[in-house]
Amino acid sequence: MRASLLPYWRLLRAGIREQSTYRLAALGGLVANATFGFLKVAVLFATVRAAGGDLNGYDLGAMSAYIWLSQGLLGSVNLHGRSDFAERIKDGSVAVDFLRPLDVQAASIVQEVGRSLWSLVPRGIPSVLIGGLVVGMTMPTSPGPYLLGAVSLLIGITIGAAVVYLVATAGFWMVETRGLQILYMVVSGFLAGLFVPIALFPGWLLVLAQATPFPSMMMYPIDILSGRVTGAAALGLTAAQLGWLAALGLAGHLLTRAGRHKLEVQGG
């Protein structure tokens, strides 16, 4: 068991190392996070104030925590839908991946998770610090939410990689998957709670969002980290995340198997 997991551990570390070399890109990402963050502060703070200081349980401090945590996760949770795996299917190098003594799905998800984890260092943590220092926010004072939040965040990042893997597998049947990728980008960001926390959605839209894996990628980890959801409810959210991860992993496994038989690589 140990020996068979070792390659994935190495892939995870390779992903971290790969991402750590793009320093200027990370700085650019941080500028983007902060700029969008200040725009979100302007419009969402105005909304809280217009609602008389409390909007479905969000006061200014809680809203600020939501804004800067979500901005911080922007570089780590894959909400754009692009992946190396999609490129590898398109240019045919996936044929080589199938020859390796590794599970193709697990290998690409692990590598993606590695890159995402590194992004927390130059983009995630600084975004939260900028928000905390410049705007101020309310965060939990006990260690519990941070511990469970870290677990939930790791699951969320993995779910993101698993969903994007699913999007990429469409490439086994379609020549060009850019349209699908853009559709994913639009829908996932909105339903994951990137622009507006899903607690502010009207009832039917909230139900719709909860029926998708997207809130598990970003909203649930933020709810737990910011202490908005605690105790049994927080454990419930984590359980829901694990359920999604299992379902998505299985779907990806089945689609990979079906796609492998369908795969046609041209040229030589």
Add this chain to the structure above:
Amino acid sequence: MADLAPYRAVLASRIRSQRSYRANFRIDLISSFMVGLVELAEVWVLFHNVHSLGGFTFAQILLVFGLADVAFSLADLAFGHCDNLPTYIRAGKLDVFYLRPQPLLLQLITSDISLRRLARVLVGVVCVVAGLAVNDIAWSASTVLLLVVSLVSGFAIFSAMFVWAAGAQFFLINGAEMTNAFVYGGRYAATQPAAVWNRPLKVVFGFFFPMAFTGYLPTLEILGLPGPEWLPAWLAWCTPLAAVWAWAMAMLFWRIGVRHYQGGGG
């Protein structure tokens, strides 16, 4: 007119090539429509919670959203492809453009026209029409003139943003995300009621990148509202000046960028 023949030929071939992957083209159209719809939903969800935001009701913000979105979508259709410049630079593809007897910028623009983006314009158009219909507007010749002037200038402003971002890519390798913050962040800003901005945001997205001129200021003037500090309604008539300013900045960055470029790839 013979000068334009090569561009027409190139554009026609781009359009044919996009329609050849039929399944993807259909999904492209749906995604593009969804982009517009979800962006509207982002605004709507806020107004679902509160009656008015920054002095605007949802009916009023529809007009801001519509004007800015039509201008942005059309600019994206024509100039959005400038986003691919970093890929071209890294792959050494840009050198090929230098060899052809056409201006670099024109080649870059015509290197792809994304038809799918038309579906998104539709959402903006519906919002403009709805915004004009549901609000109480004192119609006059100047209202019509202002609408036309702001749509044309808004298109020019967003187009300039794409060119500015492309110019900056020449010396910011891997910096696309930074410029995206202002191009796409600008679009997000343009659909907000600018009265909620603090002073630094007013400087950045009100004037330096003149986003407030694309939807917010014209809407103030059309609806006869006074406007907040630093952004009085009469500024709506200065929208063409904002477009000139945006293009001056875009061309400056583009020129510096093109001069700076030493060739890439091998």
